[in-house]
Amino acid sequence: LVKFRQDYQPPAFSISCVKLCFELEPNTTTVTSVMQMTRQHADVPLILDGQHLTLLSIALNGDPLLADAYQVDAHCLTVFSLPDQFELTIVTQLSPQSNTALEGLYLAGDTYCTQCEAEGFRRISYFLDRPDVLAEYYVTIIAPAQRYPFLLSNGNKLSEHVDSAGNRVVQWHDPFPKPSYLFALVAGDFAKLSDQYITQSGREVSLELFVEKGAANKGDFALQALKRAMNWDEQRFNLEYDLDVYMVVAVDFFNMGAMENKGLNVFNSKYVLADPSSATDRDYFNIESIIGHEYFHNWTGNRVTCRDWFQLSLKEGLTVFRDQEFSADMASATLCRIDAVKLIRTAQFAEDASPMSHPIRPEQVIEMNNFYTVTVYDKGAEVIRMLQTCLGKTDFARGLALYLQRHDGQAATCDDFLQAMQDVTGQNLTQFGLWYSQSGTPELTVSQHYDASSATLRLNLVQITPATADQSEKQPLLIPVKIELLFPNATVQQHLLLLTDAEQQFVFDNVTQQPVVVWLEHFSAPVKLINNVDDDSLLFIARHATDGVARWDAMQQFWSRKVAHCLSASQSDAVLPDAVLQLMRHWLTQPGDDLALTAELLTLPDFDTLAEQYQQIPVNQLIDILRQFKQQISVKLAQPLRQCYDVLPFQPYSYNQQASAVRRLRAVCLSYLVFSSVDATNVLTSQYQHADNMTDVIAVLTASQQLDSDIFQNLVNDFADRWQHDALVMDKCFALVASNPHPQVFAAIETMQQHPLFSWNNPNRVRALLSAFSQRNPAQFHRADGKGYQLLANSIIKLDAINAQVAARLVTPLLSWRRFEPKRQQLMRSALQQIAKIKGISNDVYEKVSRSLN
Ligand code: ARG
Ligand code: ZN
Numbered sequence: 001l002v003k004f005r006q007d008y009q010p011p012a013f014s015i016s017c018v019k020l021c022f023e024l025e026p027n028t029t030t031v032t033s034v035m036q037m038t039r040q041h042a043d044v045p046l047i048l049d050g051q052h053l054t055l056l057s058i059a060l061n062g063d064p065l066l067a068d069a070y071q072v073d074a075h076c077l078t079v080f081s082l083p084d085q086f087e088l089t090i091v092t093q094l095s096p097q098s099n100t101a102l103e104g105l106y107l108a109g110d111t112y113c114t115q116c117e118a119e120g121f122r123r124i125s126y127f128l129d130r131p132d133v134l135a136e137y138y139v140t141i142i143a144p145a146q147r148y149p150f151l152l153s154n155g156n157k158l159s160e161h162v163d164s165a166g167n168r169v170v171q172w173h174d175p176f177p178k179p180s181y182l183f184a185l186v187a188g189d190f191a192k193l194s195d196q197y198i199t200q201s202g203r204e205v206s207l208e209l210f211v212e213k214g215a216a217n218k219g220d221f222a223l224q225a226l227k228r229a230m231n232w233d234e235q236r237f238n239l240e241y242d243l244d245v246y247m248v249v250a251v252d253f254f255n256m257g258a259m260e261n262k263g264l265n266v267f268n269s270k271y272v273l274a275d276p277s278s279a280t281d282r283d284y285f286n287i288e289s290i291i292g293h294e295y296f297h298n299w300t301g302n303r304v305t306c307r308d309w310f311q312l313s314l315k316e317g318l319t320v321f322r323d324q325e326f327s328a329d330m331a332s333a334t335l336c337r338i339d340a341v342k343l344i345r346t347a348q349f350a351e352d353a354s355p356m357s358h359p360i361r362p363e364q365v366i367e368m369n370n371f372y373t374v375t376v377y378d379k380g381a382e383v384i385r386m387l388q389t390c391l392g393k394t395d396f397a398r399g400l401a402l403y404l405q406r407h408d409g410q411a412a413t414c415d416d417f418l419q420a421m422q423d424v425t426g427q428n429l430t431q432f433g434l435w436y437s438q439s440g441t442p443e444l445t446v447s448q449h450y451d452a453s454s455a456t457l458r459l460n461l462v463q464i465t466p467a468t469a470d471q472s473e474k475q476p477l478l479i480p481v482k483i484e485l486l487f488p489n490a491t492v493q494q495h496l497l498l499l500t501d502a503e504q505q506f507v508f509d510n511v512t513q514q515p516v517v518v519w520l521e522h523f524s525a526p527v528k529l530i531n532n533v534d535d536d537s538l539l540f541i542a543r544h545a546t547d548g549v550a551r552w553d554a555m556q557q558f559w560s561r562k563v564a565h566c567l568s569a570s571q572s573d574a575v576l577p578d579a580v581l582q583l584m585r586h587w588l589t590q591p592g593d594d595l596a597l598t599a600e601l602l603t604l605p606d607f608d609t610l611a612e613q614y615q616q617i618p619v620n621q622l623i624d625i626l627r628q629f630k631q632q633i634s635v636k637l638a639q640p641l642r643q644c645y646d647v648l649p650f651q652p653y654s655y656n657q658q659a660s661a662v663r664r665l666r667a668v669c670l671s672y673l674v675f676s677s678v679d680a681t682n683v684l685t686s687q688y689q690h691a692d693n694m695t696d697v698i699a700v701l702t703a704s705q706q707l708d709s710d711i712f713q714n715l716v717n718d719f720a721d722r723w724q725h726d727a728l729v730m731d732k733c734f735a736l737v738a739s740n741p742h743p744q745v746f747a748a749i750e751t752m753q754q755h756p757l758f759s760w761n762n763p764n765r766v767r768a769l770l771s772a773f774s775q776r777n778p779a780q781f782h783r784a785d786g787k788g789y790q791l792l793a794n795s796i797i798k799l800d801a802i803n804a805q806v807a808a809r810l811v812t813p814l815l816s817w818r819r820f821e822p823k824r825q826q827l828m829r830s831a832l833q834q835i836a837k838i839k840g841i842s843n844d845v846y847e848k849v850s851r852s853l854n
Pocket of ligand 2: 319
C-alpha cells in the first residue's frame with residue numbers, strides 16, 4: 001500500500017502522442033484511446049493504470065490482441081511482449097453518473113467534468129498515469145448538440161460540427177506535451193463571458209469564462225482578476241502565456257478550490273462567482289488569489305511539471321508563493337502576510353505536531369490526495385520565501401528564470417530547482433535543502449544582552465526542532481532571521497541574521513543606545529519564537545515597529561502571554577493592564593491610515609492560535625479567558641469602540657483596499673460592542689437591515705453568535721429565508737449555524753441537513769457544515785461528553801462511501817487527539833477507532849486514521 005520517494009524508477013515506456021475520443025453518455029461513456037508508445041527498458045511488460053473501467057477492446061498496431069497477450073485486474077492492464085515502438089488502441093467504458101468521488105470523469109447536474117490530479121486519469125482510460133510521462137493530446141468529444149453547446153478540452157480548438165444524428169463533435173489539440181493529471185474535459189451549457197489579453201510580446205489571447213446560466217454578471221470580477229494576473233507575471237517574472245485561448249469553467253461540484261489544467265482551468269464556483277450582495281470581501285480576495293494561483297501554474301507546474309508526486313511542493317509551494325506575492329501587490333500586503341502567518345501558526349504547526357507530520361517533500365504516501373496539505377502548500381511557500389530572503393529578490397528571480405528555461409517541457413525535482421538557484425548565485429544551498437527533507441516546527445529561543453560600557457549588543461539564538469511522528473533525528477536548519485532594532489531616538493535599523501548552527505551569537509558594535517529588538521520581522525521563517533521580552537517592549541513594538549506584521553505579531557505575543565499567565569495563576573487574575581487598554585483606546589480614537597492593520601491590531605488571537613502554544617490544550621480555560629478578555633475590553637473601551645464604529649462610513653459597496661479596511665474595522669468594533677453595548681441588539685439589527693453587501697451582513701451574524709439571546713437565531717432564520725435559493729450563500733448560513741458556540745448547534749446541524757440545498761454529494765455543502773463545526777466551534781466540537789466527536793465520526797463514515805477524498809479531509813481535527821487531556825483523548829480515540837472499523841474503508845481515510853492510532 002505504501003509508496004516511498006526513494007523507490008522512484010523512470011517509466012519503462014513513453015507516450016509521444018495520445019488521441020482520445022469521448023462519446024458522452026451518463027452511464028455508458030465510451031473512451032477510445034490511441035497511443036503512440038516507445039519502449040525505454042528492455043524485457044518488461046507494459047503496465048497501464050486503470051480503475052473503475054470496463055475494457056471493451058484492445059489492439060496493437062490495429063490488430064486486436066489475443067486474450068493471453070494481456071491481463072486486467074482492478075488496478076491495471078498489463079500487456080506482454082510488445083515491440084520497441086507501437087500504437088496501442090484501447091476502448092473502455094465508464095459511468096460518469098455514478099462517479100460520486102468527483103475524481104476522473106463525472107456528471108454533476110447536467111455538466112460533465114473531469115478532475116485528474118493527482119491520479120484521476122486512470123479512472124478515464126488505461127494509461128501511464130504518472131506526472132513524468134508527457135504526451136501530446138488530441139481530443140474529440142461527442143455529445144447531443146442541443147443539451148451540450150460547449151464541449152471543451154485543453155489547447156486549441158481544431159474543429160466543431162453537428163453530425164447527422166444531432167451530435168456535436170468538437171476536436172481539440174494541445175501542442176504542449178503534458179502529463180495526464182493536466183488533462184481536462186468539460187461538457188455543458190453555460191453563460192460565456194469573453195475578453196482578450198494582449199501579451200507583452202503582442203500576442204492576442206482570447207479569455208473565456210464559463211459560468212452557470214444566469215450568473216454571467218457574477219463572473220466579471222474573476223475575468224478582470226485573470227488579466228491582472230497575466231500582466232503581473234509578465235512584470236514580475238517576465239513570464240508570458242503561451243496558447244491562443246485561456247478558458248476558465250466554474251462548476252458546483254468540485255473537491256477542491258480549482259485546477260490548473262492546461263488552457264482549461266476548472267474552478268469551484270465558490271472561487272469564481274461574486275457580486276456585492278452575495279460575496280464577502282474575503283470571497284473577492286480569494287477569487288483573485290486563486291485565479292492568480294491557477295494562472296501562475298501555467299509556468300510553475302505545467303511548462304515545468306513534477307517528476308513524481310513526492311515533488312508536489314516543487315509546483316505548489318512555488319505557486320502559492322507566487323500567488324501570495326501577487327495578492328500582496330493587488331491588496332493589502334500587510335494583511336496578506338498576516339493571513340499567511342495565521343495559517344502557518346494554526347493548521348501547519350498543528351500538522352507538524354500530528355501523526356500525519358511530513359516534510360514539504362514527503363517520504364512515504366499511501367493516498368496521494370492526502371498530501372495536498374498545508375505543509376506541502378503553505379510551508380512550501382514559506383520555504384520559497386526564505387530562499388528569496390536569503391538570495392535577494394533579484395537573484396531569486398534569475399534563479400527561477402534559469403530553472404524554467406533549463407527544465408521547460410520536463411518533469412523536474414525539488415533538487416533541480418535548488419540546483420538552478422545555486423548555479424545562478426554561486427551560493428551553496430546544501431543546508432538550506434534540509435527544509436525539504438526535515439519535518440517539524442523549529443523552536444527558536446532568542447535573547448539579547450546590551451552592554452552600555454562597550455556599546456555592544458549581543459544577540460543569542462538557539463534552534464531546536466523537536467522530534468515528530470515521522471522523524472526522530474533533527475539537524476540545525478539555515479534560518480533567516482530578520483530583525484529590527486528600535487532605538488529610543490526613534491531611529492530604526494534592519495538586519496538579516498543567517499542562523500546556521502544549533503546555537504549562535506551575533507554581536508553588534510558601536511550601539512550607543514539600548515534598542516528594543518523586533519525578532520523574526522515579517523515572519524521571516526516558519527518557526528516558533530520563544531522570547532522573554534517584557535510586556536512594555538511588546539507594546540512598544542506594537543506601536544513603533546516599521547513592519548505592520550511585526551506590530552500585529554507583538555500584540556499576538558502580548559495576548560498569548562497574558563492568556564498563559566491567567567492559566568498558570570487563577571482565572572480571577574484576568575484583569576487587563578492599563579497600558580494595553582490605553583494603546584487600544586489610542587488606535588480606536590486615531591485609527592491612522594491603515595485601517596485594516598488597525599483592525600488586526602485590535603483583534604485577539606483566536607482559539608487555534610492560542611492552542612498551538614500548549615502541549616496539552618486547555619480547551620475550556622482558553623475559551624473562558626478569551627471571552628473574559630473580550631468582555632473587559634468591551635466594557636472598559638465601550639465609548640471609544642462605539643465612537644469608532646459610528647464614524648466609519650457606510651458607503652455603496654465597492655471592493656477595494658480602503659473600503660474593505662473600513663468594513664474590517666467595523667466588524668472588529670462590532671465583535672466587541674455586542675458584549676457591552678446596552679443597545680447591542682439595535683446596533684446589530686440596524687447594520688443587518690441597512691447593509692448593501694454581504695461583508696457587513698456576515699459581520700453582524702458572526703458577532704451575534706456571542707450573545708446569549710435569540711437574536712442570532714432570528715437573524716439566521718431571516719438570512720436563510722432570504723437566500724434559500726442560492727447555494728453558495730446558503731453555505732455561509734450552514735457555516736454560521738455550525739459554528740454557533742451554543743449547545744443547540746447539534747439540533748441546528750440536523751435541521752440544516754434537511755435543507756433542500758444540502759447534499760452529501762456536494763463537497764462545498766459538507767465542508768460548510770462540518771468543517772465549520774469541527775474547526776470553528778471549539779466549545780461544542782470539544783464538548784466534554786464527546787458528542788462533537790461522535791457527530792464528526794458519523795459524518796465521516798457516511799461520507800467515505802460517497803467521496804473518500806472529502807471524507808479524509810474531515811478527519812484532520814481528530815488527528816490531534818494526543819493534545820488533549822485524558823478524558824477527551826479517550827473520546828477522540830474511540831471516534832477514530834469507530835471509523836477504523838468501517839467495512840471497505842477507503843485508503844484515504846485509512847491512511848490518516850491508522851497513522852493516528854498507531
Ligand atoms: N493543483 C491544484 C491547485 O493547487 C489542486 C489539486 C488538488 N488535488 C487533490 N487531489 N487534492 O491548484
Ligand atoms: Zn496549485
